[in-house]
Structure formats: C-alpha cells, structure tokens
Amino acid sequence: MSHPAAPTNLNKLKYFQFDKVINEDPLTHSLTLLGTFPSPDEVQDRVTAIVRVEKTALDAGTAEHLFAADGLVRRVALEESTDIYTWLFGWLGEERERDIKINIVCPATEVHICKYTRQNIVMVRETPDLYGSIVKPYITAFPKSRTQWVENILLGLSEQDKILFSSPDFVILPDMKWDLKTISSLYLVALVQDRGIRSLRDLRKQHIPLLKAIRSEGERVVEEKWALGKGAVRMYIHYQPSYYHFHVHIVNANQVGMVGMAVGQAHLLDNVISLLEIESENGPATFERIVLTYGLGDQHGLFEAMQAASA
Amino acid sequence: MSHPAAPTNLNKLKYFQFDKVINEDPLTHSLTLLGTFPSPDEVQDRVTAIVRVEKTALDAGTAEHLFAADGLVRRVALEESTDIYTWLFGWLGEERERDIKINIVCPATEVHICKYTRQNIVMVRETPDLYGSIVKPYITAFPKSRTQWVENILLGLSEQDKILFSSPDFVILPDMKWDLKTISSLYLVALVQDRGIRSLRDLRKQHIPLLKAIRSEGERVVEEKWALGKGAVRMYIHYQPSYYHFHVHIVNANQVGMVGMAVGQAHLLDNVISLLEIESENGPATFERIVLTYGLGDQHGLFEAMQAASA
Incomplete structure (x- = not known):
C-alpha cells in the first residue's frame, strides 16, 4: 500500500x-x-x-524509424562536421529542450564498425605459460605504427604544448578523451621513456622509483593546476592495454562508472607498487609468476588464441 | 572540412x-x-x-521547474506505489514516447537522503599499521544487526527458496540488486559460512580451496541455470565491503560500467587466488603486508579517521 x-x-x-x-x-x-x-x-x-x-532508454525497436519522414526526430541542429565526423543535436518534438545527441561517422570503414559494435566479453586466465606462448609474441609483433604517436610525444615532435610535466623518465599530459575543462571527468596519462617496459608483466622491483615518481608528480600536477587535493585521482594500469608502451591512467577519483576502470581490466598503481615492495629481494618476480585474469572482447587480436587455450 | x-x-x-x-x-x-x-x-x-x-543529460538548472504548473513535465503515469516508494513515467510533451522515469521516496529520512546524495570520493592508503589502528577496531565494532540478514540466510531461516548452491562452506544466491530476469545484468553473491573471515585482509594460503570452490561452483551455476559458458562472469571482492562477512560478487562479464566494480574498490577473485598461490609457504601473508588503496565517500564511517591519517 x-x-x-x-x-x-x-x-x-x-x-x-x-x-x-x-x-x-x-x-x-x-x-x-x-x-x-x-x-x-x-x-x-x-x-x-x-x-x-x-531519462528513459532509447528503444531499439524504433531505430529503423528515427530519421524517416514520419520518424521520431523532428528537428536537428548541426554542432560540427569535420572530415568523416558529424555531430548534431536532435529534437523529438518542437518547443522544448533538445532530446538527443547524434554522432555520425560517414564514410565508415570496417575498423570503425568494429570499434562501435558491441563485443561479447569473455574472462580469460593468462598463466605465465600462456603469456610466453601467446601474449608475448603478440606484443612483439604489434605494429610499430600503432605507437608512433607515443614516440612523437616522447621525442618532442608533437603535442609539446600540452605537456604538464616532463622528466628524463616520463611525461604527463591530458588524455585524448578529456575535454580539458570538466574537472569531474579529469583524465591525464603518464607515458614513460623506457621502451623496455611493454606492459604490467614487465614490472620489477627496480621500477619502484619510476612508479612512485609518476604517483607523486601526478598528484602534484592535479593539485597545482586544478587545485585537487590529496587522494583526488585514481591511477591505474590497463592489462591488456590498447598499446604496448607502458603508461599510467590518472583519472578523477569521483569518476567511477568508466568501462576501462573495471576490475580485471585495470590494476591500481598503488597496489602494484605495494606488491613490488613486498616482493622478496632476490626471489622470482611477482608479475612474472602471477596469473592475470581479464575480459577480452571477441574482436580483440588475442581473443581466439586465449579462448582456445582456456577451454 | x-x-x-x-x-x-x-x-x-x-x-x-x-x-x-x-x-x-x-x-x-x-x-x-x-x-x-x-x-x-x-x-x-x-x-x-x-x-x-x-539521450541528452537532464539540466540541473531546470530542476526547480520540472513539476511546476508551467514546468517541463506535461504528463505522468503511475507505475507502482508501495509504502514510501513511488515509480512513475513522465512525458515532456504529448503524443510521443515517454521521456523520463521518476522514482520518489516520500517520506524520506536522513538515511535515505545520505544514500541518495552524491558523496565526494577520496583515495586513501591503508597500510598494515592503519588497518590495525583504525580499520580493524571499526570492523570489530560493526553492529551485529547489520549482518543479521546474512546470518538468517546461512542458518536457513530466510530466502531458502532463492539458494542456487549450498555446501557446508558457502551458499550462492541472487544478489538483491538483480531482477532475476535480465541475463546481461546477472548478479549473484557467494556468502561463506566461516565467520572468521571478515574481509580481504583476513585471506590466507589456507583459504585457497574455499576460494577455488566458489569460483568453480559459481561458473557451474551460471552454466547450468542460464547456459552461460566459460568466462561469462566476473567474480570480485569489495574492499571496503558494505558488510564485514566475507562474500564474493559474481557478475555478468559484459556488465562493465558498474560503480562497485571500479579498480581500487574491487579485487578480482582470480588475482586474489593467484597472489595466495605464489605466497611463500611459511613467509608472512600477502594480505597482512600489502598497502590497500581505495576510494572512500565522505559519508563513510572510516572517512574522517582515514583521511586524517593520510594527510
């Protein structure tokens, strides 16, 4: 009642x-x-x-008729259109606030379609053996062209005006996904100079000073530039990352619904440092021995081999 | 162009x-x-x-006039109203799909207001020392009444018709947040019988068989009952948890935007098992020595003490 x-x-x-x-x-x-x-x-x-x-969800059943002559969208206003990308706002009726944002990629290639298509995610367990037989060869064969943009930043050839911190060991700059304005979605990235660290798997006790420097400089930058206090950012490492040049994500701690932040996809920088610190001095390395479990989308380059190995 | x-x-x-x-x-x-x-x-x-x-975001600037006589909401339809909870759908114009869902709590207490109010999240670093001086006493003083519902399930006094798996060591049942229908948001929870494990900090090498049994029975249950294949669920442990009786979250692996799943709040069951497995036989325990870093909302019972200690 x-x-x-x-x-x-x-x-x-x-x-x-x-x-x-x-x-x-x-x-x-x-x-x-x-x-x-x-x-x-x-x-x-x-x-x-x-x-x-x-707001209510958009009904997939109406998808076919969104833009038709008798469709749901009654009016649109162009926001921007550059090259293949177009952004508009749409109204589902007159005399009211705008109802929808519309992003268009046209012409779209297979790569775009793959990127925008929902992937089925399966959890796979990467043992040290599977790392050696499947993942390491994949990383070694990763096209150099895919990390050329990182090289350009590290060599001082591009985006130098965006750099927030630079040392002989690493640089910190805003992530491409951030609009540089909205503090609640602040997103920076630290890129290290050491090309020898391809991923989380390569981290050893000797890297503790580098990781701690990223942590303290990351905290200093967000405090000096955006007046964010202690503990205001969450710093983490992706595994699998989208490119195999070691980097750390630095994100507003209040931003908790992001896909790339999910446990199993991300490892907290702080916990990684702590695990390296409690590693025994001359024993085998933790990240060489640990089983790393993560979700892989069915379009990922490692998907077929890892799923076959887990079966 | x-x-x-x-x-x-x-x-x-x-x-x-x-x-x-x-x-x-x-x-x-x-x-x-x-x-x-x-x-x-x-x-x-x-x-x-x-x-x-x-859909576009709702503009906070319009909040005051949503329901006023000249407000944005032109029509509503009651979905359900039980006790203090009321659900409605709303239209921002006539002759169209419904635009908004409206959930109302009335009358609302301070506890409701606190629960619905956005909290500022700050990352804190819990060293073993801070665990001993701040967190452990907090856990020990945690009111027994807050976990009475867990006791009732484990003692066979309530929700017995919902139990999906039961052994002398643990039970698996649907989480309260799941609607029991939508497979894409499948959410189960495993509750252990051992009252000695209050949290992640208490896990030792001896618990590996228990954790592995939860993992394999969790996978078996979702396969038998919902035909979900290998790797279809993500299993994780919260730290801090919302109650200090050890439990494991079992969630559809495709569900990646959930708040409680963020790195720093959740620890993957698989990684926990692996860390315990590589722990040396008679050395000190990993979860006794590790620094655990996590986000705390400013209304959390540990917030003030942990923030003061981190300063």
Whole structure:
C-alpha cells in the first residue's frame, strides 16, 4: 500500500517544493532532487521527499524509424562536421529542450564498425605459460605504427604544448578523451621513456622509483593546476592495454562508472607498487609468476588464441 | 572540412537507410546504428555510416521547474506505489514516447537522503599499521544487526527458496540488486559460512580451496541455470565491503560500467587466488603486508579517521 503522502499523480507532483539538487549524473542522465510535499495529516506541515528523475532508454525497436519522414526526430541542429565526423543535436518534438545527441561517422570503414559494435566479453586466465606462448609474441609483433604517436610525444615532435610535466623518465599530459575543462571527468596519462617496459608483466622491483615518481608528480600536477587535493585521482594500469608502451591512467577519483576502470581490466598503481615492495629481494618476480585474469572482447587480436587455450 | 557524404541536416538524414543496431546501452541511453547514406559521387552507390544516438543529460538548472504548473513535465503515469516508494513515467510533451522515469521516496529520512546524495570520493592508503589502528577496531565494532540478514540466510531461516548452491562452506544466491530476469545484468553473491573471515585482509594460503570452490561452483551455476559458458562472469571482492562477512560478487562479464566494480574498490577473485598461490609457504601473508588503496565517500564511517591519517 502506498503511503498517504506519496505523490501518485501529476496534480500531487505539482505541489513539490524544490529544495536542492543532491545528485547529478551526466553518464546516466539523471538528477536527484530534495524537497517536500504537503503533509497528509495535521501533525506536521510538509513531508521531506527525494525525487530521482532519469531519462528513459532509447528503444531499439524504433531505430529503423528515427530519421524517416514520419520518424521520431523532428528537428536537428548541426554542432560540427569535420572530415568523416558529424555531430548534431536532435529534437523529438518542437518547443522544448533538445532530446538527443547524434554522432555520425560517414564514410565508415570496417575498423570503425568494429570499434562501435558491441563485443561479447569473455574472462580469460593468462598463466605465465600462456603469456610466453601467446601474449608475448603478440606484443612483439604489434605494429610499430600503432605507437608512433607515443614516440612523437616522447621525442618532442608533437603535442609539446600540452605537456604538464616532463622528466628524463616520463611525461604527463591530458588524455585524448578529456575535454580539458570538466574537472569531474579529469583524465591525464603518464607515458614513460623506457621502451623496455611493454606492459604490467614487465614490472620489477627496480621500477619502484619510476612508479612512485609518476604517483607523486601526478598528484602534484592535479593539485597545482586544478587545485585537487590529496587522494583526488585514481591511477591505474590497463592489462591488456590498447598499446604496448607502458603508461599510467590518472583519472578523477569521483569518476567511477568508466568501462576501462573495471576490475580485471585495470590494476591500481598503488597496489602494484605495494606488491613490488613486498616482493622478496632476490626471489622470482611477482608479475612474472602471477596469473592475470581479464575480459577480452571477441574482436580483440588475442581473443581466439586465449579462448582456445582456456577451454 | 566536412566529407561530401556527411549528413549535415535533417533532409540528408532522412535518406539514412537503416541496416542494423550494432550497440545498445541502457545505462547511457544510447543506440548505435549501422546503415548507409546516398553517395555524393557516381563511383559507388551508397556510403556506409555509423549513427550513434544518445539521450541528452537532464539540466540541473531546470530542476526547480520540472513539476511546476508551467514546468517541463506535461504528463505522468503511475507505475507502482508501495509504502514510501513511488515509480512513475513522465512525458515532456504529448503524443510521443515517454521521456523520463521518476522514482520518489516520500517520506524520506536522513538515511535515505545520505544514500541518495552524491558523496565526494577520496583515495586513501591503508597500510598494515592503519588497518590495525583504525580499520580493524571499526570492523570489530560493526553492529551485529547489520549482518543479521546474512546470518538468517546461512542458518536457513530466510530466502531458502532463492539458494542456487549450498555446501557446508558457502551458499550462492541472487544478489538483491538483480531482477532475476535480465541475463546481461546477472548478479549473484557467494556468502561463506566461516565467520572468521571478515574481509580481504583476513585471506590466507589456507583459504585457497574455499576460494577455488566458489569460483568453480559459481561458473557451474551460471552454466547450468542460464547456459552461460566459460568466462561469462566476473567474480570480485569489495574492499571496503558494505558488510564485514566475507562474500564474493559474481557478475555478468559484459556488465562493465558498474560503480562497485571500479579498480581500487574491487579485487578480482582470480588475482586474489593467484597472489595466495605464489605466497611463500611459511613467509608472512600477502594480505597482512600489502598497502590497500581505495576510494572512500565522505559519508563513510572510516572517512574522517582515514583521511586524517593520510594527510
């Protein structure tokens, strides 16, 4: 049964007295409001209420008719169009706030289609043996052209105006995905100069000073440049990474719904440092011996070999 | 400059020939379509295009006027109302698909308000010393009433019809957050009988058989009951957990945007097993010595003490 104060129709909802926004999530397009409704009895004046409003999902069943003559989209406004990329906003009716963002890639190649297509993710267990027989050869054969952009940054040939910190060991600069403005989605990346570290698997006790320097300079940069205090960023390492030149992701700690941040895909820099620190002085290396388990999309270059080996 | 095939207005968009939906994300309310636009030249007939459509975010600036007489919401339909919880759908205009979901808690207590209010997350580093001086006493003082529901399940007093697997060591059942229907968001939990394991910090080499049994029974259950193959679930342990009775989360591997899954909040069961396996036979325990770094919301019971200690 419904509580007598529950606002079950629009007439009752109209008596909502807004107090403040207590949460706002651009990822899920939701707003949470705090306020009051009139009391159903005379004991108290108003009743405190939380109202959470979220946009509905887009129905895949309507996909075919979105842009048709009798389709859902009634009006669009061009935001930008450069080369093959076009951004627009769309309205599902007149005289109202815009309803949708539209991103278009046209013409689209097979690579674009693969990138935008939902992949089925399967967890695979990479033992040291499978690393040696499948993953290491894959990394060695990884086309040099795919990390040319990293080389260009490290050699001082490109994006030098963006660099936030530089030492003989590594540079820190904004990640391409960040808009450089929205602090809540702050995203930096640290790229190391040492080409010998291809991935997490190559980290040894000797790398502790490098990893600690990335940690302290990362914290210093976000404090000096964006006044973010201690503990304001989450730093992590991808495995598998999207390119095999060692790098660390530096992301606002409040940004927790990101895909690349999921356990099994990401390893916290702090925990990696701690594991190396407790490693015995002359014993075998932790990242040489550990089984690393992670999700692989079915379009990933390692998918078939790793799945066959796990079966 | 824009590519000649780029559809920069609604007139051009209307010529989109829909092929199929290549991605659909209910979390971000987006749809990605594959199709074609007419070619601008005579070399080819049609040009392949990807069109990604996403709902716009709700503007916090409009929050005050959502339900007012001249507000954005023109119509609502009651979905359900039980006790203090009310669910409705809302329309921002007539003759169209519903635009928003509305969840209301009324009357709302301080506990509800705290739960729905955005918390500022700060990363803290828990050394073994801080575990001993701050966290362990907090766990010991944790009210027994908060885990009574776990005891009731383990003692066979409640939710027995939901249990998917039971042994003298642990049970597996659906998590409260799962709707028991949507396979893509499958969410189970394994609760262990051993009350001595309060958290990740208590795991030792001797627990390897228990952890491996959870892993294999978890995989067996999702295969037998939902025909999910090998590697279809991601299993992880929270630290800090929301209650200090050892449990493992078992979630569809394709579900990657969940908050509780973020690195620094979650530890992959597989990696925990592997770390215990490479631990030396009679040496000190890894989870006794490691520094555990995680994000704490500013309303968490450990927040003030841990932040003061990290300063």
